[in-house]
Amino acid sequence: MSDITYTDIEPLHEAHDEHDHKPKGFLNRWLFTTNHKDIGTLYLIFSLLMFLTGGAMAMVIRAELFMPGLQLVEPEFFNQMTTMHALVMVFGAVMPAWVGFANWMIPMMIGAPDMALPRMNNWSFWILPFAFAMLLSTLFMDSGGPAAGWTLYPPLVLQTGDSFAFVVFSVHMMGISSIMGSINIIATITNMRAPGMTLLRMPMFVWTWLITAFLLLAVMPVLAGAVTMLLTDHFFGTNFFNAAGGGDPVMFQHIFWFFGHPEVYIMILPAFGVISEILPTFARKPLFGYSSMVYATASIALLSFIVWAHHMFTVGMPLQGELFFMYATMLISVPTGVKVFNWVSTMWQGEMTFETPMLFAIAFVVLFTMGGFSGLMLAITAADFQYHDTYFVVAHFHYVLVPGAVFALMAATYYWLPKWTGNMYSEKWGKIHFWLSAIFVNVLFFPQHFLGLAGMPRRIPDYSPQFADFNMISSIGGFAFGVTQLIFVGVILHCVFRSKVKASGQVWEGARGLEWTLSSPPPYHSFSTPPVVTHNMVRHPRDTDAAV
Amino acid sequence: MSGRQNPDVWKDKRRRAVRTALLLGVVAALIFVAFIASGVIGR
Numbered sequence: 236m237s238d239i240t241y242t243d244i245e246p247l248h249e250a251h252d253e254h255d256h257k258p259k260g261f262l263n264r265w266l267f268t269t270n271h272k273d274i275g276t277l278y279l280i281f282s283l284l285m286f287l288t289g290g291a292m293a294m295v296i297r298a299e300l301f302m303p304g305l306q307l308v309e310p311e312f313f314n315q316m317t318t319m320h321a322l323v324m325v326f327g328a329v330m331p332a333w334v335g336f337a338n339w340m341i342p343m344m345i346g347a348p349d350m351a352l353p354r355m356n357n358w359s360f361w362i363l364p365f366a367f368a369m370l371l372s373t374l375f376m377d378s379g380g381p382a383a384g385w386t387l388y389p390p391l392v393l394q395t396g397d398s399f400a401f402v403v404f405s406v407h408m409m410g411i412s413s414i415m416g417s418i419n420i421i422a423t424i425t426n427m428r429a430p431g432m433t434l435l436r437m438p439m440f441v442w443t444w445l446i447t448a449f450l451l452l453a454v455m456p457v458l459a460g461a462v463t464m465l466l467t468d469h470f471f472g473t474n475f476f477n478a479a480g481g482g483d484p485v486m487f488q489h490i491f492w493f494f495g496h497p498e499v500y501i502m503i504l505p506a507f508g509v510i511s512e513i514l515p516t517f518a519r520k521p522l523f524g525y526s527s528m529v530y531a532t533a534s535i536a537l538l539s540f541i542v543w544a545h546h547m548f549t550v551g552m553p554l555q556g557e558l559f560f561m562y563a564t565m566l567i568s569v570p571t572g573v574k575v576f577n578w579v580s581t582m583w584q585g586e587m588t589f590e591t592p593m594l595f596a597i598a599f600v601v602l603f604t605m606g607g608f609s610g611l612m613l614a615i616t617a618a619d620f621q622y623h624d625t626y627f628v629v630a631h632f633h634y635v636l637v638p639g640a641v642f643a644l645m646a647a648t649y650y651w652l653p654k655w656t657g658n659m660y661s662e663k664w665g666k667i668h669f670w671l672s673a674i675f676v677n678v679l680f681f682p683q684h685f686l687g688l689a690g691m692p693r694r695i696p697d698y699s700p701q702f703a704d705f706n707m708i709s710s711i712g713g714f715a716f717g718v719t720q721l722i723f724v725g726v727i728l729h730c731v732f733r734s735k736v737k738a739s740g741q742v743w744e745g746a747r748g749l750e751w752t753l754s755s756p757p758p759y760h761s762f763s764t765p766p767v768v769t770h771n772m773v774r775h776p777r778d779t780d781a782a783v
Numbered sequence: 784m785s786g787r788q789n790p791d792v793w794k795d796k797r798r799r800a801v802r803t804a805l806l807l808g809v810v811a812a813l814i815f816v817a818f819i820a821s822g823v824i825g826r
Contacts, residue, residue, distance in 0.1 A: 348793060351800030418807045426800040427793070456811045460818035475822045486825045490818060765793075 257759050266361070269353035270759065271338045272655075277360050278335030279648075283724070285327030285367065290717050292320035297679075297713035303700050313696035314382035315374060321385035325502070326409045327367050329636065332644050333505040334359075334416050337444050339655065341420065343750040343757060344438045346429025346766045351422040359415040366408035373398035384694060386491055387462065389476040389484050393469050403466045410455040417451035420444055429749070431768030435526060438748050442529050443508030446536045450497045450504070453540075458494040461487060485550050492543035500539045502636065503603075504532060506643030507574060510596050512748075513650050514578055517593035518585025519745040524577040531570035531577075538567045548619045557616045564614035568607065575604055590743075591665030595646035598638060598673050606634030609684065624694075627687025633680045638673070645672070645723065652730055653738035657756040660730035668726060671719040678712025 258264045268274060295316050299307050308316070338356065342349055350356045373380040378396020381387065387402075395402065424445045428437070437445075464475040465487070474480025476487045507528075515522045522528065544552060544560040552560075578600050587593070609631040613619055622628060645668075653659050682705035687693075691702045698706065738755040749768065753761050 351797060352804055355804070414808075414811050418804045418811070421807060422800040422803040425803055426796050452807055452811055453814060456815035457818050460815050460822065463819060464822045475825075483825065486822065490822070 267357065269349070269357055271342050271349045271353065271356065272757070272759070274350075274353075274356050274360050275335045275338030275340075276655075278331050278338060278363075281360070281363060282328050282332035282335060283727075285323050285331070286720070287724075288371070289320050289323035289328055290720065292316045292323065293713060294717055296320060297710040299696050300698070300706050301710040302707065303698055303703050305697055308696070310696045311379060311382060314384075314694065315380040317694050318381045318384055319371070319374065322370065322381075323367070324636075325385065325498070326406075327363075329502045329640050329644070330413065331363060333444075333447070333502070334413075336440075336505065336509070336644075336647055336651075337416075337420055340651065340750060341423060341441055341444060342427070343753060343761055344441050344748055345424065345427060345432050346749050346762050346768060347423060347427035348760060348763045350419050351427050352419045355415050356419055359412045359419065362408050362412040362415075366405045366412065369401050369408070370405035373401050376401075386488075386495065387465065388491075389465060389468065389487050390478075392465065393476075395469075399469050400466065403462045406462045407459055410459045413451050413455045417448035417455075420448040421452070424448075429762065429765040429768050432749075435529070436768060436770070438508075439511035439522065439525070439528055440505065440508035443504045443511075443532050446532050447501050447504045450501050450536055450539065454494040454497045454501075457490060458498075461490045461494065464490075485547075488547045488550060489544065492546045493540070495546065496543045497536070497539040499632075499635070500535060502640045504536065506599065506603075506640045507532060509643045509647040509650070510578060510599055513592050513596040513646055514581045514600075515747070516650075516743050516745040517590060517596075518582045518587050520581055520585045522577070523580035523583075524573070527573055528577055531573040534570040535567060538563065538570070542567065545614055545616075545619070548616050549623045561614055561616045565611065568611055571607060575600060575607075590649075591660075591662060591669055592646045592650035594666065594669045594673075595642045595649065598669070599642045599646065602634060602638030602642070602673075602676070606631060606636075606639055609634065622687060624692055625687035626683045626691045626693055629693050630680050630683035630687060633683070637680065638676050642672070642676075645669075648723075648727065650743075651750075652727065653742045654750060654753075654755050654757070656731050656734075657738055657754075658730050658734035659736040659738050660726050660734065664722060664726045664729075668719060668722040671722070672716065675712045675716040675719055679709055679716050680712070682706075682709045682712075 258268065265273065265277065268277075295308060296313070299305075299313055338350065341347075370380075376396070376398040378398045380398060381392060381395050381402045383392035383395070392399070424437070424441060464473070467473040468475050468477055468482070474482040476482045476484045478484060511522055511528055542560055542564045544556065545564045548557055548560070582597075589597075609627070613622055613628065613631055649660060649665055686702055686705050686709075689702065691698055691706075740754045741751050742755055743751075749762075749766060750757075752766070
């Protein structure tokens, strides 16, 4: 344990129910809410439901792939499952979860009373359930849901029946929601910081979200443009992507991935921010290289705009183009390496304790780095011709997204749940959840590397018998990982409704930042009088960096 | 921000935030139009 304690920090704002001014009535509280904490809660509940929905689709996929041959579902439905699983997980689960964390934490971290545009915040959220109701409803239509993969490549996706209009409109609605959310976050961070909260005093989670919001703002309109052109090709006789009419289907791939690659960073940059909050807390040391972390995040974001064609090396680009995109992609490993080394240096000689958020954060650093290494392999143009469209790619991006982004989401939930609810979660069940997740996520995804290297293509419901063993292991890992997440739901429900152990305002001994100066749970309206932020309030006592 | 919260302290900041949001909204709309235009030119 550390010899440094932070008991000198008293909560600045206690919760007083009589001053809470919560809206009366269920609809007023949740449908018409403009409170950042309520909207954050709505986002997080919605994303949890989408995790379970997308997870159920993953179970269908792994059940069908348990053995060679067609067992459970029709091939067309299998393709709809792979497509919908990805769309639901990317746009319905991971992205809204991060927006939920942003809503809850950013105003409290910068000392603002709420988001800058609270009514637009309400609208951003309430668009989402309708968008996903519409998207999921396509599974029940005569023409079925989209089945061309989440990348929606023409000409295949244009074979979708009339439900295609619903798919495009739902993507438009998700995009509008994301754009409004990102505008709100940028407007909040740039305008609503408390006095003394300079840019280089901002917590890393706020920094990473500011950069993420700029990425969102830049690329969501690109996706909207791409699907609008698909819509007009499908229903209005245009030929943007129709080769027979003079169009170019490869152009869609360029436009899609100009959105798609930054989208990957939209899902992972807030995770970097969360890990940069959690590691210093449980290592009881300041974050190593704070300003280099900020610059590395910005560098990753900028580089994400010039690497898109590494997703499409096999379409037949000029050699110079392939070389450019290969080297540009490899360049991303430099700022990413800065981050990984800084995280390791933060833990180095720290007085670490291993509560559940810390366990998930350490697993993130190890397993995300593995996903990064397989990404480097895929960046090598010549090698990518072998790996392209195989299970190696599936293994790579699931390592980045599940023990990467999703583990960071779980770490963040365990880290801030006591602050939100005023109750401690069950550490015992949190650790059980962690260890089962960490084991089974590897059982699920690690064999997929071997399958890909052996040549198993992705997005197929049947496969050659030589791939049977690894597929069976992967499916067993998948089922176990899926069941394990029910523990996560149980831990959250227990913490919110049943836990008798109360959390202090500080919650974690080593935590620093404005949110920990509030009571647990924080008052419904926090920082209605702006706090004056000093160096000591936001930085660790061992932080000798006086420049900020 | 609710009117219950200290409006004097936050009013100016909120006004500036609205201007920021409008500017960013215009930027997003221009990117959308630019990429549709790239599709028209590109084909």
